[in-house]
Amino acid sequence: MIEVKVVTLRLEAEGIVGIELRAADSSPLPPFEPGAHIDVHLPGEKTRQYSLCNDASDTSLYRLGVGRSATSRGGSAYIHENLRLGDRLTISEPRTLFRLSPEADRHRFIAGGIGITPILAMIRWCVHHERPWELHYCVRSRSHAAYVDELRSFGGSVHLYVDDEEQARIPRDVGMMMRNMDAGEHVYCCGPGGLMDAVAAHGEQAGLPPERIHFERFAAPPAETRVHENGSFSIVLARSGLRCVVKPEESILECLERHGVQAVSSCREGLCRSCEVALLSGEADHRDYVLGADEQEANKSLMICVSRARSSELVIDL
Ligand code: FES
Known part of the structure; x- marks a missing residue:
């Protein structure tokens, strides 16, 4: 367990708060891979997992983006309403379940909403290592689109899909997001279950080997x-x-x-x-x-x- 303090809190987009954490004793934090997440322990014995979105080569801090969940069981609601600058939190060491494939020649990212956070760290890695990438980013509205200016400043190919401007067209758009894939290209998807299911279904239909599609779920599917x-x-x-x-x-x-x-x-x-x-x-x-x-x-x-x-x-x- 690591004790950290909150050194930055800012609104990244509507319903998304950005948090920067540094070690309470100012020592470097454990290194992490792009796509990694940490457990954050919150009052009331609640533990929540949040992806790290900063540059993985910078271990002086961890950056998180926390979306306010409409069905919050207290985790994101606490962070949005109660967390303050200077607060101390206990976190776990980073764990990686969603990682860039060393086999891939190119990386194609598909993010929905707050699913952009692990992908942002992956894109930083691609930029840093000069690897080709493209991003397809689905958001409810422009005001809900976090990190867009930063993503565009990286100079890669960023496609934004705004639901309230162009009618939600998933899964039709998923076909567009996944067209013209190179033989050595891998897909990485993080977002709501519907988006991930559509990407999985399209990949299967298109005969894409499962090892070339990588998913990160941040919520279990609905109980029903x-x-x-x-x-x-x-x-x-x-x-x-x-x-x-x-x-x-x-x-x-x-x-x-x-x-x-x-x-x-x-x-x-x-x-x-x-x-x-x-x-x-x-x-x-x-x-x-x-x-x-x-x-x-x-x-x-x-x-x-x-x-x-x-x-x-x-x-x-x-
Ligand atoms: S406690 Fe997270 S997978 Fe079981």
Whole structure:
């Protein structure tokens, strides 16, 4: 855990506050990769994940952009209403689940709303390393478009799609955003679920190999679209030998907590990978948004905050 203080707060666009954090003791912060995020611990035992959007070579500070969520469970609302200059916060070390592919010759970015934040750090890297890139950035209105002047100053190709000016046309526009792709070009998408689903569907339709499309989710899909069939199953902790039954209405993580076992977790929505545990036997029913299809198929680990079991028992490395 790192203690930081808030050194800058500014409005980047309507509903988006920009925050700069420096280490409380003024030491350099841990290095990070473009696309990385940190956990920010907020009052009331709330933990939220925010992407770092500054230049990854500058470890004197971390820059975040926080969008005010209409469905805020207290995280973004606290930041928008209560956070003040000089406040101290505890954050995690940066983690990277969304990264630039070393295989790519060109990078094509598709961002929706606050999904621009990890992409901004990636574009800074491309500019710094003189790699070709282009950005397709979808916003609700021009007043909601954060960082546009900065993005345009980088000299790359920036396409802005403004919903209230040209009618929302996703997924039709996604075809346009993804046309004329070079063989070595990769796509990186971060934004609302509808945009990411449209990009995934278009990529599949266009025969783009899944390893050339990279996604970062910052919210789980709405509850009504998630899998709901939950049965009970047994979980065995290999190290302690503890065996317990996970009830249909609880997660493995909650079951462990009910038995006094404190496991690491953060988002509790299958988004951040902090609760990943090695799976020693049994077959998982993966319900996270971070493991790739190949990792889910390999069945070597699972996110205990959301995933369940296809077999009657799972043995995990805890
Ligand atoms: S706590 Fe974030 S994936 Fe489980």
